[in-house]
Amino acid sequence: MPTLADVQQAARAIAGAVADTPFMLSETLSASAGCKLYLKFENLQFTASFKERGALNKLLSLSAAERAAGVCAMSAGNHAQGVAYHAHRLGIAATIVMPAGTPLTKISRTRDHGANVIVHGSNLNAALTLAKELAARDGMTFVHPYADPAVIAGQGTLALEMLGAVPSLDVIVVPVGGGGLISGIAVAAKAIKPSIRIIGVQSEVYPSMACAMAGTQPPAADRLTIAEGIAVKEAHPYTREIISHFVDEMLVVEEAAIERAIADLLAIEKTVAEGAGAAALAGVISNRERFRGLNVAVPLSGGNIDLRVLASVAMRALVRGGQLMRFSIAVNDQPGTLARLATLLGQLGANIIEIMHDRLALSSSPKGAVIDVVVEVQDHAHRAVIVERLREEGFTPTLWQDAI
Numbered sequence: 001m002p003t004l005a006d007v008q009q010a011a012r013a014i015a016g017a018v019a020d021t022p023f024m025l026s027e028t029l030s031a032s033a034g035c036k037l038y039l040k041f042e043n044l045q046f047t048a049s050f051k052e053r054g055a056l057n058k059l060l061s062l063s064a065a066e067r068a069a070g071v072c073a074m075s076a077g078n079h080a081q082g083v084a085y086h087a088h089r090l091g092i093a094a095t096i097v098m099p100a101g102t103p104l105t106k107i108s109r110t111r112d113h114g115a116n117v118i119v120h121g122s123n124l125n126a127a128l129t130l131a132k133e134l135a136a137r138d139g140m141t142f143v144h145p146y147a148d149p150a151v152i153a154g155q156g157t158l159a160l161e162m163l164g165a166v167p168s169l170d171v172i173v174v175p176v177g178g179g180g181l182i183s184g185i186a187v188a189a190k191a192i193k194p195s196i197r198i199i200g201v202q203s204e205v206y207p208s209m210a211c212a213m214a215g216t217q218p219p220a221a222d223r224l225t226i227a228e229g230i231a232v233k234e235a236h237p238y239t240r241e242i243i244s245h246f247v248d249e250m251l252v253v254e255e256a257a258i259e260r261a262i263a264d265l266l267a268i269e270k271t272v273a274e275g276a277g278a279a280a281l282a283g284v285i286s287n288r289e290r291f292r293g294l295n296v297a298v299p300l301s302g303g304n305i306d307l308r309v310l311a312s313v314a315m316r317a318l319v320r321g322g323q324l325m326r327f328s329i330a331v332n333d334q335p336g337t338l339a340r341l342a343t344l345l346g347q348l349g350a351n352i353i354e355i356m357h358d359r360l361a362l363s364s365s366p367k368g369a370v371i372d373v374v375v376e377v378q379d380h381a382h383r384a385v386i387v388e389r390l391r392e393e394g395f396t397p398t399l400w401q402d403a404i
Contacts, residue, residue, distance in 0.1 A: 084096060
């Protein structure tokens with residue numbers, strides 16, 4: 001297993017090439033969570049992820065002959081970018097195998113960093129198999145995304161920075177996919193401060209490590225996750241062994257909690273986190289009583305989220321918070337009806353975002369129409385006032401029930 005000395009050596013090796021990112025107390029999120037919540041902004045790394053740390057430490061450990069032969073890696077995005085960026089910077093040829101379904105932004109950025117990108121397979125396991133085959137065939141060094149002592153030691157440098165800045169930390173809460181980040185953090189943190197608790201967080205869709213630690217079978221991953229960066233189907237024996245020695249607890253959170261955490265970070269901290277990057281915060285917010293009154297560290301492990309997904313998360317947060325209201329109204333198809341509705345909404349302070357006048361809806365009379373409306377409102381109370389006033393004016397709105 002990697003040791004504290006390995007992590008300290010990694011810190012010296014990568015110093016100056018990887019950012020010592022801000023580690024700050026969030027006053028607003030602390031009040032919400034009932035604890036002192038410190039955020040480690042790893043989404044501010046050059047490739048927007050902590051993965052640079054382990055990737056660079058591994059690359060720096062290669063011999064001259066290994067550098068000349070090049071490296072090969074498998075990743076759904078952040079490890080790929082870390083390897084590609086630092087390999088290019090060090091003059092090492094890199095081939096990256098990425099599974100189909102990887103966000104397009106991560107594929108394009110990996111290519112932009114100079115790597116030869118191969119998109120292959122429907123999941124990480126298929127991509128991993130090909131990457132290992134290519135590495136063996138062409139004599140390249142395979143850079144594993146998490147089950148490698150040099151990679152784990154590099155990730156552990158996060159613990160040195162967090163405890164160096166705030167020695168009074170009681171808990172570090174870490175997102176877990178393959179387990180490389182939490183392994184490195186746990187090894188270093190427990191050596192520096194044995195009393196500190198290390199808690200991992202996984203999505204309910206891919207709770208592989210949590211199930212492995214509990215001795216249960218993970219559920220079949222039959223749906224997509226917003227946290228694709230930690231979507232690992234099977235716990236790796238190497239990181240599982242480290243986690244069993246050094247990690248105190250594994251939490252599993254709902255997908256909706258991760259989505260809300262992304263939205264909270266965007267709205268409150270004005271920072272962008274991908275699903276995996278927000279998972280640890282979701283773990284804290286979903287389990288307030290576990291952390292009440294404690295000094296808690298949360299690494300925002302990555303910020304590489306597809307803009308389309310981020311836009312959807314932001315808009316859904318407005319619906320959830322009552323600031324977007326969607327409803328349908330069946331009306332008689334008479335001149336002035338639509339204008340009267342729009343005027344009324346304006347008088348009530350509702351900003352029309354979208355409106356559709358549908359005469360073909362089979363749910364209405366042939367002499368009628370259905371008007372579908374999306375409006376921006378202040379909050380739930382304002383929404384209730386609008387609904388009541390619409391009814392008083394002869395409109396009967398049917399509210400869309402959004403299960404989010």
